[in-house]
Structures are given as structure tokens and as C-alpha cells.
Amino acid sequence: MNATLDWLATTYHTFFSVFFFCFGAIIGSFLNVVIYRLPNGLSIAWPGSHCPKCNHHISWYDNVPIFSWLILRGKCRHCHEPIAIRYPLVELTGAILLWSLFMHFGLTPYFVASAVLALMLLAISFIDLDNFYIPDVLSLPGIVLGILFALWTGQPTWQEALLGAVIGAGILALVLVLFQKITGREGMGWGDVKLMGMLGAFCGVWALPAILFIGSLVGIIAAAIWLAGNHRPEEAKEKEEIKKEQENTKKAQEAKKNKKAKESKLVEEDDDFEIPAGAIPFGPFLSIGALSWVFADRLIMELFQRFQELFI
Numbered sequence: 001m002n003a004t005l006d007w008l009a010t011t012y013h014t015f016f017s018v019f020f021f022c023f024g025a026i027i028g029s030f031l032n033v034v035i036y037r038l039p040n041g042l043s044i045a046w047p048g049s050h051c052p053k054c055n056h057h058i059s060w061y062d063n064v065p066i067f068s069w070l071i072l073r074g075k076c077r078h079c080h081e082p083i084a085i086r087y088p089l090v091e092l093t094g095a096i097l098l099w100s101l102f103m104h105f106g107l108t109p110y111f112v113a114s115a116v117l118a119l120m121l122l123a124i125s126f127i128d129l130d131n132f133y134i135p136d137v138l139s140l141p142g143i144v145l146g147i148l149f150a151l152w153t154g155q156p157t158w159q160e161a162l163l164g165a166v167i168g169a170g171i172l173a174l175v176l177v178l179f180q181k182i183t184g185r186e187g188m189g190w191g192d193v194k195l196m197g198m199l200g201a202f203c204g205v206w207a208l209p210a211i212l213f214i215g216s217l218v219g220i221i222a223a224a225i226w227l228a229g230n231h232r233p234e235e236a237k238e239k240e241e242i243k244k245e246q247e248n249t250k251k252a253q254e255a256k257k258n259k260k261a262k263e264s265k266l267v268e269e270d271d272d273f274e275i276p277a278g279a280i281p282f283g284p285f286l287s288i289g290a291l292s293w294v295f296a297d298r299l300i301m302e303l304f305q306r307f308q309e310l311f312i
């Protein structure tokens with residue numbers, strides 16, 4: 001009897017680990033589209049996948065997450081132009097995130113809540129890396145979602161989630177305004193403020209110090225590494241490639257967009273935000289801080305406590 005139960009449990013566990021890894025890769029593939037099209041105001045649903053260089057439609061067998069890129073050795077089947085390694089990397093990250101969250105939480109409400117958070121952060125981080133801005137259509141619903149999940153899971157409680165959103169956004173708004181007053185420069189954007197509100201809503205008010213601390217620490221380390229190795233022609237080239245792809249798609253769909261925009265009179269003005277020299281996007285680092293909390297909240301609390309005991 002026990003042996004049968006053990007066998008069932010193992011099978012069930014193996015099945016779901018494989019399932020969530022694959023499902024994460026598929027969502028990662030979808031997030032590639034979101035990351036690429038959302039900042040340009042393009043439709044997520046239309047058109048289907050196509051090569052940004054030769055515009056050739058991509059068949060389903062060339063669009064299998066991670067594998068297709070490997071089999072095609074990173075090149076378009078039709079025009080043989082390179083496909084940025086970014087695409088399979090986002091898919092792999094989605095797969096690893098969903099799989100590891102399942103391993104950590106099992107099939108529980110916390111798994112659902114943290115999976116939604118992690119995958120939203122994956123999209124937000126890459127959009128922020130590319131464009132130095134975080135779309136409100138992700139962060140603002142994120143705040144509401146965080147509080148709704150808290151009502152469902154009770155961890156954090158909805159009061160902690162609400163306080164987390166208000167205080168999280170409040171702290172970053174204060175930092176942003178003070179930094180601007182003192183230096184006359186923009187160190188962060190309001191996108192970071194709203195993102196912090198979302199993280200506070202999902203993780204609760206008690207997570208805020210850890211998220212800010214880990215986010216800043218990783219951010220400073222990354223900035224130091226980036227400054228030390230500032231000559232990375234490959235990376236610059238890849239960024240250039242992605243920019244070019246985005247422009248191509250943009251041009252191709254400009255006509256359609258203009259027509260639509262005129263119809264709906266919902267033309268959003270392009271903001272003239274200029275990327276400050278030497279600035280780094282804060283969104284990905286806040287995301288790393290939040291995910292560290294999701295995976296290791298108890299360990300982080302314990303470390304904070306130990307640290308405190310050293311001084312008191």
C-alpha cells in the first residue's frame with residue numbers, strides 16, 4: 001500500500017515538474033512577443049510570429065521554445081540572419097522560474113500567486129532593460145493583482161499587501177523626489193515607483209526592506225561590473241539588432257496603427273524622456289530582490305535578525 005502511494009506521489013511530482021517547465025517555456029515565448037511589441041504600441045495578438053528581418057512567417061516547428069533556436073543554431077531558416085540569443089534565454093528563464101516555484105511551493109495558491117508575479121517581472125525587467133521604462137499596463141494591474149492574491153492566500157494578509165503597496169511606492173517616490181531636488185538629475189523613473197507598489201502588494205510590507213536592500217546591492221554590483229567591462233561590442237551589437245528589429249516591425253505596422261489611432265482618437269503622445277548618461281534600469285534589480293524574498297523569505301528574515309543582534 002505504502003509503496004503504491006509512494007509511486008503515485010513520485011509520478012505525480014515528476015509529471016508536474018516536467019509540465020511546468022514546458023509551460024514556463026511556452027509562456028516565456030509569449031513574453032518575448034510582449035517584451036518586443038508592448039513598448040512599441042503594437043498588437044500582441046496580430047500578426048503571428050514572423051522573422052523580423054525577412055518577414056517570413058515562422059512555422060510552428062520553428063517556433064518551439066528553446067529547441068527551435070538550438071536546432072536552427074540561432075539563424076532564421078529562410079534568410080539565415082541571426083536570431084538574438086535573448087529569445088531562447090527568456091524562454092529558458094520562464095521555464096526555470098515556473099519549475100522552481102512548483103518545486104518550492106507545490107500545487108498551492110502561493111505557487112499561482114508567485115508564478116504570476118515572477119512571469120510579470122520577467123516581462124517588466126526586459127522591457128525596462130530595453131527601453132528604460134516600465135509600462136503602466138503591467139505595474140498598475142500588478143498592484144491590484146497582488147492585493148487580490150493576498151485575499152486568496154492570506155500570505156501576506158491583505159492588510160500587509162495594501163500597506164506594502166502604499167509604503168513601497170511611497171518610499172521610492174520620496175527617494176525619487178529627493179534625488180531630483182539634490183542632484184537635479186533623474187535617477188529613477190515613476191515606473192520604478194509603481195513597480196515597487198506592485199512588489200509591496202505581492203510580497204507584503206515586511207518584505208520591503210529586503211527587496212530594497214537586495215535590489216540595490218545587486219544593482220550596485222551589476223553597475224560596477226558593467227562599468228569595468230564597458231567595451232562589450234557583442235552586447236551592443238545584439239542590442240542594436242533588437243532595436244533594428246523593433247523599428248522594422250514598427251514601420252511595417254505604422255500605417256495600420258495610424259489608421260486605428262485616428263479611429264479611436266487614443267493617440268498617446270511619445271514622451272521625450274531621454275536616457276540619462278550612465279543610468280541603469282532599476283526594475284530588473286528590484287525584481288531580483290522580490291524573487292529572492294519569494295524563495296527565501298525565512299532565511300532573509302533570519303539573516304536580518306542575526307545582523308541586528310550583532311549591534312544590539
Ligand SMILES: [Zn+2]
Binds near residue numbers: 077
Ligand atoms: Zn528571416
